[in-house]
Amino acid sequence: QMDRLCKRATLGLGRVGGTSGDGSGDIFVSFSTANAGADIAPQRVPRGAPPSTAPPPVAQIAMLPNWAMNPLFGATIQATEEAIVNAMVGAKTMTGINDNTLTALPHDALRKLMAQKYGPTGW
Numbered sequence: 001q002m003d004r005l006c007k008r009a010t011l012g013l014g015r016v017g018g019t020s021g022d023g024s025g026d027i028f029v030s031f032s033t034a035n036a037g038a039d040i041a042p043q044r045v046p047r048g049a050p051p052s053t054a055p056p057p058v059a060q061i062a063m064l065p066n067w068a069m070n071p072l073f074g075a076t077i078q079a080t081e082e083a084i085v086n087a088m089v090g091a092k093t094m095t096g097i098n099d100n101t102l103t104a105l106p107h108d109a110l111r112k113l114m115a116q117k118y119g120p121t122g123w
Contacts, residue, residue, distance in 0.1 A: 006030035012080025
């Protein structure tokens with residue numbers, strides 16, 4: 001389920017115009033701290049003792065049914081989109097190697113554009 005959830009981040013990237021082209025460096029990682037202890041460690045066997053013939057204990061895990069994942073998929077897409085927009089708005093003008101300069105978004109012009117499109121408080 002975490003892998004399925006993680007794949008939805010690409011949809012958030014697409015909403016803001018990303019295409020995940022070759023060399024884009026887009027990496028999405030998922031991990032979970034749920035079900036601690038579900039992977040039961042093997043029992044230590046004293047040196048020289050015969051191996052146990054008892055079956056290993058069964059691990060119990062808890063997870064959502066697949067149909068209940070839909071709201072989480074939507075939230076993942078929205079959170080990714082929001083993170084990208086926040087990064088773009090928060091970025092500062094910077095100059096890199098060979099004096100290549102990337103100019104930050106002009107906040108005043110952005111506010112004006114958003115107000116024209118969505119109204120003064122619609123965004």
